[in-house]
Amino acid sequence: MNLRPFGVGIVGAGPVVQAIHLPTLARLRDLFAVRNVMDVSPDVAAAVSRRVGASASTSIDELLADERVEVVAVCSPSAFHASQVIAAMRAGKRAVLCEKPFATDRDQAEQIAEVGRETGVPVIVGAMHTFDPAWLAASSEWESLAGNAHTIRSRVVLPPNARFETSATEVLTARPASGLPDLDDPTVRASMVFGGVLGLAIHDLPLIRRLLGPVDDVAVVSASALSPWGYEVGLSTAGRLVHAIGALTEQWRPTWELEVVSDSARMLLEFPPSYVHAGSAVATITTSDKTVRFGPYPHNGYEGEWRALHAIASTGSASAPPIESLIDDLVFAVDVATASSDAAREGEIR
Known part of the structure; x- marks a missing residue:
């Protein structure tokens, strides 16, 4: 190389x-x-x-x-x-x-x-969780021992971090106060859910798609806008369930978790919050007879994607992810966002 x-x-x-x-x-x-x-x-x-x-x-x-x-x-x-x-x-x-x-x-x-x-x-997409070393190690282990997942939960709760944004982004001015969104407005609800799926959930959707395996028909069974800002989406495919929730709150305890459950095992991935330069996620796989832990590794997915880019630039397109897989990830995310947005437009505030 x-x-x-x-x-x-x-x-x-x-x-x-x-x-x-x-x-x-x-x-x-x-x-x-x-x-x-x-x-x-x-x-x-x-x-x-x-x-x-x-x-x-x-x-x-x-x-x-x-x-x-x-x-x-x-x-x-x-x-x-x-x-x-x-x-x-x-x-x-x-x-x-x-x-x-x-x-x-x-x-x-x-x-x-x-x-x-x-x-x-070659092209790679900067979905940092797909390059997180804990995910890469744990997903390989999961495939070898756990079988098919029947339940997947994505949970993202992030507080505002204006102090970090200000110190890290020298040329930005403070964001104007815009007040709370009017979630009685169906268009606002739909926009919030669509933006939430393509802004936050999209980090985990490529992982979810890989855990689900080939998916021909994914149905959005529920979708809601969360006050003051957030989304909650339920998906179903071939008897398997995916629950994704994302919220921005005033509390201080950021959470970014992906939980995967099969008949024989449970995997929990705990990612560092976005915009934070810490180590990797920590992944724990539990079965009836053992618990295996991966991470934290020294670098996170942000660094992982750049390391992958260097390897690809050095060795050529053969080492790049298949473009067909990137297209499938995109279509999956856009389809989920669109269907969830439509459902939230008709739904209620939560």
Whole structure:
């Protein structure tokens, strides 16, 4: 494997880049060096690029023309992901990391796949839990001993963290107070659930899809908007149940858990909260005769995805995740979000 640092071009320099990717890359200086930071705001591009000694750009064409940029991280708003991923692939970069979701629908994802076949440029999606070393170790163990899961629970409870956001994102101003959402409005409920699924639940949906195995028909059996902000969604497929809840609250005890139950075993994954640079998740698998624990490992999924990107850029597309699997993850997430949103529109506040 080629261990020299690859030059990184970052497209979009908002909070995720400032608070997550740049600190992660600072720990991986032997693997990556940020060469160019692009943002449509010249002030943001200049301020963020200054932090890492990189060039500043205000257009993706300018960034892609920089010969020092070998890998590209697409961190812009999701509506721009597909076109920017395709542009980076056509520019002949070694690999592309795209924040989730990497497209807004199947058609866009299929366009990315087609360009990938033409150019040979691999793409990975920055769903950090799929790269968490505790998940990778525990899921392999689970497959070998536990059989099919019949119940999966995803539970995400996050407090606000304005102090960290302010210290980590130098160019952000404070978020304006917008008041509580009107959950008596069906459109507000639908929007909250749709955004919650594609904003929080999407971190765990690729894991859930893998645990469920092939799924032909997933039904949303319940969906609610939670006050003041959150979602609760129930899914059913082939007699198996998935319950996902996510909430932002004022309490201080962040929780991010994925629990999986089969007839013979239980697995509990406890992930660190998002925006936190800690170690990996901790996974515990319990059967009738033993308990096996995985983690915490020194690095988390944020670092894991960049390490995976370096390995792929070094060795070529053969080591990249199959694009068909990324498309299936996307379609699963969008279908769940859409059906849950529709159900919440007709439902009640909880």
